[in-house]
Amino acid sequence: MGNVLVVVEQLNGKTGEITFEMLGKGRELASALGGELHALVIGGQADELGIADKVWVMGDGALAHYTSANHKAALVAAISAISPRVTLIGNTSIGMDLAAGASAATGIPLIAYCNALRVEGGQVVGTSQIYGGKVLAEVAPEDGACIVSVLAGAFPASAGRSDKTPVLETLAPPALDNRVRFVRLIEPEAADVDITKAAVVVSVGRGIQSADNIELADGLADALGGVVGASRPVTDAGWLPKSRQVGKSGLRVKPKLYLALGISGAPEHLEGMKDSGLIIAINQDASAPIFDVAHYGVVGDLFEIVPALTEKIKG
Ligand SMILES: Cc1cc2nc3c(=O)[nH]c(=O)nc-3n(C[C@H](O)[C@H](O)[C@H](O)COP(=O)(O)OP(=O)(O)OC[C@H]3O[C@@H](n4cnc5c(N)ncnc54)[C@H](O)[C@@H]3O)c2cc1C
Structure with missing residues (x-):
């Protein structure tokens, strides 16, 4: 059968x-x-x-x-x-x-x-x-x-x-083996936004350099009606909560538009976003692997490009 x-x-x-x-x-x-x-x-x-x-x-x-x-x-x-x-x-x-x-x-x-x-x-x-x-x-x-x-x-x-x-x-259930028992479920911290449901995800990587600079991505995400995601170093550093992490040990997203800002494109990150509809990467290293999966790429400094892009979109 x-x-x-x-x-x-x-x-x-x-x-x-x-x-x-x-x-x-x-x-x-x-x-x-x-x-x-x-x-x-x-x-x-x-x-x-x-x-x-x-x-x-x-x-x-x-x-x-x-x-x-x-x-x-x-x-x-x-x-x-x-x-x-x-x-x-x-x-x-x-x-x-x-x-x-x-x-x-x-x-x-x-x-x-x-x-x-x-x-x-x-x-x-x-x-x-x-x-x-x-x-x-x-x-x-x-x-x-x-x-x-x-x-x-x-x-x-x-x-x-x-x-x-x-x-x-x-x-009929099998005979139970209770050598290992369920004790309690430890819930992850409540997510402020669900990045898996967003149509636009603007993700930041280590290239964003500090928690203070994440407002640049917030501005771009707001202008596009999207949410901010992150690579693992950003959540490991505590700059964004774990619920924003995209990738193997984070969440898998499939938005219409995925913007990768200062993300190198490690396989563990790509695993979580490579099926996105349209991928745009901004990275100052032309050989960064993120450009292998990006539909459009800009080689340059995100600190110059992102504010200019945000202004253009708002306009
Ligand atoms: C078991 C396991 C699970 C993992 N799970 C995940 C996961 O779920 N998600 C995840 O993301 N990673 C995961 N990782 C980590 C992964 O291997 C990478 O280390 C990580 O994705 C790298 O993050 P990044 O691209 O932000 O940083 P980096 O690799 O350091 O890249 C930073 C990039 O920023 C660019 N840059 C720097 N400054 C600028 C600037 N001013 N303008 C433009 N570009 C700039 C650089 O050229 C560089 O390409 C996992 C690893 C392991 C071993």
Whole structure:
């Protein structure tokens, strides 16, 4: 059977965007494989999953919080009961752990860091974004099943939403292993703005030199109706909160316009923004790798260019 199983990721009872991205892509893969789209909820709730043909619900409050051993055992049991051709898991901090563990336990090959997926000649073909985004590897597991960990932002979430009511089925949970127990969730500091939702992101890098100079980027972002993002050195220095960080250990953004001011373009940064609609970079080093992904670039001093650009836009 060519069924596709999406492992639902929920935090505090809320289904993450990555789940809808996978459901939309999963629907397309299931049609191409001649199978059904199934969703698996481990210890959570099955609302909002109407696009799936069937939702499998396993466990109750005891599995509500993620622990590696219990959720891996739950997923392995579900895969054995459902036998999906493709299992999609978000490449999140939870999903990276879960996907690798389930792959090792079942022997089913894993396509990790996947940012593109298609069916070609009946075979699943995935693109793995490896070495921090420097290398894209196209891989096709042999005819059998595969597990795929999907990068957030790779597919549109809108394709995974539906008001329909799916068929619900219950799966028996595995015996629990309580050697590692969930104690409490430490919430990140509340973000003042959500950079993942902005149409325009003006990001600053180490080239901005100090916290005081960030007002230059604020001015440009205001003029463009956007928000200010940052590379990691800027948030590490405390010049902007962590919630503004773009990249591998920050957030992945896909705005219509991304302006990179004084950012070199390290792979870890590119991973978070290279799919933006239009990328414009300002950097005084003509050989900075940011220019490899930028659609437009200005080689020059941001302290001269940004104020002039802001004035021009305001005018
Ligand atoms: C596991 C791991 C995870 C990471 N996660 C992230 C992440 O999520 N996000 C992230 O950004 N990084 C991340 N990094 C760090 C990453 O490797 C880079 O060190 C970082 O992105 C560099 O930031 P930058 O471009 O601001 O600084 P730099 O590399 O120092 O570049 C500064 C740039 O500013 C330019 N510049 C200086 N002055 C001016 C001026 N006056 N006008 C114009 N240009 C000027 C310079 O030419 C230079 O290109 C991670 C690293 C690791 C190992």
